[in-house]
Amino acid sequence: MGKLPHILVVSFPAQGHVMPLMKFSHQLVDHGYKITFVNTNSIHKKLVSSSILTDHKEGKYHNKIKLVSVPEFGDILNLKEYISETMAVHLEELIKKINESDDEKIDYVVADACIGGILEIAERFGIDGAAFWPASLGVLAFMLHFPNLVEAGDVDYNGNPVKKEAARLPLGMSAMSTVDLMWSYSGEPFTQVILITIIINVNKAAKIASQMLCNSFSELEPASHDFTPNILTVGPLLSSEQLGHPNGQLWPEDSTCLTWLDQQPLQSVTYIAFGSTTLIDQSQFNELLHGLELVNRPFLLVVRPDGVDDLSASYADGFKDRIAHHGKVVDWAPQKRVLAHPSIACFITHCGWNSTLEAVSMGVPLLCWPYITDQFYNQNYICDILKVGLRVSKDKNGIITRSEIKTKVQALLGDDSIRSRANKLKDDATRSISEGGSSSKNFDDFINRIKC
Incomplete structure (x- = not known):
């Protein structure tokens, strides 16, 4: 039997990022791939604990998914330095170690777009990679358009409004004021710092990645497709739940x-x-x-x-x-x-x-x-x-x-009309991941692009 294609998956350390990437990893496993899934130490421990995966303590594969970890964040406000320095160094060492064995060599990298700059590391090894966006396509479109807002003078490089007026967004993108951006709601200044770092990384990922993947489906966010080049919507990611297999949950579920x-x-x-x-x-x-x-x-x-x-x-x-x-x-x-x-x-x-x-x-x-x-x-x-x-x-x-x-x-x-529309979206979601559906076709397209 030949070598199983090996994909390195790297997640941003948060529940909302780990879970969809883990579901996506299970789909890759179902198509014959082997996965090494990278988290920070604390997320790794929670994932192992909630999944009762004792063999991961010894670094073994479980259902062709191996969980490994890199050192923890220090101060979240130093996210930029953490990604470009600490995480980068440890991922480079990890790839070198894995690639010492011909049977284990990394063939492809899928990285969370929020830390998408680390795809540069894969490039150094001659490994192609994709960026994975775990949130909505609309938010991704906004983040990719952010440099244009800076260039237009609507906001400065730190996301602060230069003019208190409607932001100049492409026709069809949801209207948004310069004083009503995503970080404006939290009331916490550090949220803006973190989000600007993430926006920078997402834009970097879009330039480096051979493609971008998103946990959405075209029927759900049709307008946003036009603003996100090279996007493959592969959602909704609703993998089957198998006892003992890592499902991305960081807390034990009460069934x-x-x-x-x-x-x-x-x-x-x-x-x-x-x-x-x-x-x-x-x-x-x-x-x-x-x-x-x-x-x-x-x-x-x-x-x-x-x-x-x-x-x-x-x-x-x-x-x-x-x-x-x-x-x-x-x-x-x-x-x-x-x-x-x-x-x-x-x-x-x-x-x-x-x-x-x-x-x-x-x-x-x-x-x-x-x-x-x-x-x-x-x-x-x-x-x-x-x-x-x-x-x-x-x-x-x-x-x-x-x-x-x-x-x-x-x-x-x-409100019966709300339920009626909800049921229609349910049908759209089911069709999208069924054979011949939009997300199903996109996933097959992704698989065909990365075949070794």
């Missing part, structure tokens, strides 16, 4: 919620999950809990132990006891399987792209509660373009009140 869902009526459950990085303060979390009580429907609430200021204080008034008969709270859920469950009625979400794509692919209406950066763009796209969701609004104190939650959940569930 007891699936048994609980089995006991609920059809399209009755409100699912609430805010992703891997959202932080909710005490007063806002209390309003959420009381809002769910007012809705008076079955609900499944995902609350990371580190996601709320003081969970014990929130539960002190007997909330868990009061909702025990019609609600369930878990630390982390198998989200794809939850959203596919027939008892799910709607999804209160932070609008991360993975969550958005999973919900769209399952035909689930969305109540949008964005937290940071591209999640606000995704909210606008969900509500204004796709029209499969509604927004929640904050009061004068910046709180989403219990009455607002009740009103919007009821409005969402009472």
